[in-house]
Amino acid sequence: MRVMERHGNAPPDDIPLVLAREGHHGPVIHAANRTARQTGIHPGSRVVDMRAICPELQVEYADEAGDRAALDRLVLWARRWCPWTVRDGDDGLILDTTGSDHLLGGEAAMLVEMETQLSLLGLTSRLAVAPTWGAAWALARFGPVRSICGADEVDFKLGALPVTGLRLDPDTVLLLRRLGLKTIGALMDVPRLSLTRRFVKAGLAANPLLRLDQALGKLAEPVSSVDAAPQFRVQSRLAEPIFDPTPYLPELCEDLCAQLKQAGMGCRGLHLCVYKTDGDISHVDVATSAASRDPAHLHSLFRDKVDAINPGYGFDLITLAAGAVEPMQTVQNHLDGGSDDDLHLTRLVDRLSAKFGPRAVSRPALRESHIPERAEGQMPALAAMTDTALVTTKERPLRLLDHPEEVRVLYAVPEGPPAQFVWRRQTHRVARYAGPERIAPEWWKDRPGTRLRDYFKVEDQTGLRIWLYREGLHEDGRGGDPRWFVHGCFA
Template identity: 85%
Template structure:
């Protein structure tokens, strides 16, 4: 592909150069330079001697790759699986997508038109295999369409360069008189096997030929999983705000989920900008849902974060983390469970303030109180497993136990009086102790056991105290007392 715009006229031969082993070599050439037989990979000095008016600029290879990677995402307006093909091409798996654009021929015209609006010239082809499409796009007629039973015939007339082989192998085949792919097909298979049995993929014409003909698999391995549920809205003219289209997109997506008996936990809104870039907005839910009104509400404060550029003409909405929905019957009076309202509240708060702003407690397998519960993001709570304890625990557990000053202690019981937060508390009644031993697989050697007591002071406050250590247990001095939590 060639970038147009403020560059030189197309009538002037122009090449991009890169550093080679013996000086600068041709990295890419425009159409005029190619007509003058300026070959990619040739030394710049040699090509300058052939064409003195040749204009030379240095290529930004890393920038080109980054731009091509962005174009890979932008090309998903036509199909869900797209990948980069080398340094100057794209491969699109259009299976099941062509009919959305009026057929394969109309789809190719649409692709060429949209790319031209980005200032890109392109050559493209439609074929049943990656290798056949690569060859036809570069050496075939304008926008060729190849059916599965026509592959061998249409590839036969193309030059052997269409097999994606390295330079040394191409030179060898040409010296052998094999200048077309059809000539390679006519050579007995056993002869090719013997000659190239130890060759790598790019140096083995037999393997490349099998890939082009569909005898050897070469799938389009996209970096993302193909979306199972996705809807889109194509716009006649570029716009800057997708908000008016979101209700209908959510309705269509939820209808598709309902027909399949599924729900989702994440939605991905993607807008395809006219300048070739892509913008995303993602939302998540704490529970499986397919409620279009609720899902639409989660985008309310996020759509403004989209950078519209010069406008966008395609909007897609995709569901991920899709799971089976267990349909629950509502109450006879038409009411629903209260926990459903809680999940909706969690989703709205998370969408407004961020995933870290809303958390929930999750139990862990540990009998040490501060380890038995951790707080995680509310949206991640559904992936956690919880442990169940039969012991009564306070409704509030202090982040760090607070040491108290004991005025008088009952033998084998709690303090009769203690000072906590500069106030003196007199124990009116208590229960316990509950002994909790250290976890030897977590705690350091010398960690002391704890005896927990539930106490009630003279004002009716119910606290959770523990004594750390025992007299003469050999693990320190006198026992220490702490407040660890409060009961209702």
């Protein structure tokens, strides 16, 4: 099965569309829809050459990483037809439908159902059923739109396909074409001994005989299916409709946390859903700042949230599911072997966020920058920490001013530290200092002409330790005299 259109706003089928990626000599075709392929456009060709063939060609740049992630999600979505699915390269899926096709009315009806469901997602597809992975791969890409190949038809149906259908590298395909072997059938007719001598030391993707044996079922091709992420969910079926799920929440949280503990996992969110008798549903979501499986704590997060549920005429089914599940280990921090589960800070953050909203509580987040005021920002306390930061061993002030404050200084040496400066109407005489630490502008962010900084750690006559910097150098050609600023205070 080959996915050729992006999810969502696919253009009409009669418009030739390709996805491009950067190549050695400009953009090249990464994927093409059915209309584009019918005009002679194939992946690997240069975009500028294909525009000469098809002036109305529409080009969009491919998001290869996003496409692979979407295809991984599609692998699990496709298990509605069989329990065994796996990703096939960057543009296809392999499904083992042995024993499950009869549940959908046979192989032909199954392919129609697959094409229908994929089209509802905005995806076009080419489908093939064959006894081997290699045969299905070739038929799905070079055969009809929907193809069914029996075990006794493999030789016949593969014979008319090009040798590209054997999953060979471009150099091997070019060599076979120069030898006059343009189809798989022509390759079958050549004595194996002649080709064996030429490709005896070639790898799998460069050996047409090995690929041919895989497609014909003479050589095994084992694959392993990915496992779906475990789902942690509990439910409570009620004998008659009710209007308030509060009495059932403690037991649901207990059962869910027992499942998480048995699996060694914790969750960062819960999804409560009630199913109404009129067919509608209502749900409430809560989140935590750290992975947790404490039933009392998780139950407390619903304290002011349940009122948002509209019960309608009542509901008779309640489900509670864990979200953002991640491994969680029990840490022993007592000599008697016990663990301290009283994470007061994280519990406080969770309760405040549940009460006032997820953006009401924030926490510092490190940023990848050597400019002090850019090296730290704020993010919601419940958000996952995904940002990377530069590791620095430099001492930094405990308190950093939001905006550096300009000061007047007196110095003995132009390139040295200040001997005295006036800050907030008070005169500070420098008793000792350390530095300078030079921090250059970030040329990829700052405007041209931005001046460098020389930071000094100084201590005045009262013992106050201050972090200040000189902006610019004398006669650096980027302004007048250097300016001095206080940027923070040490403890």
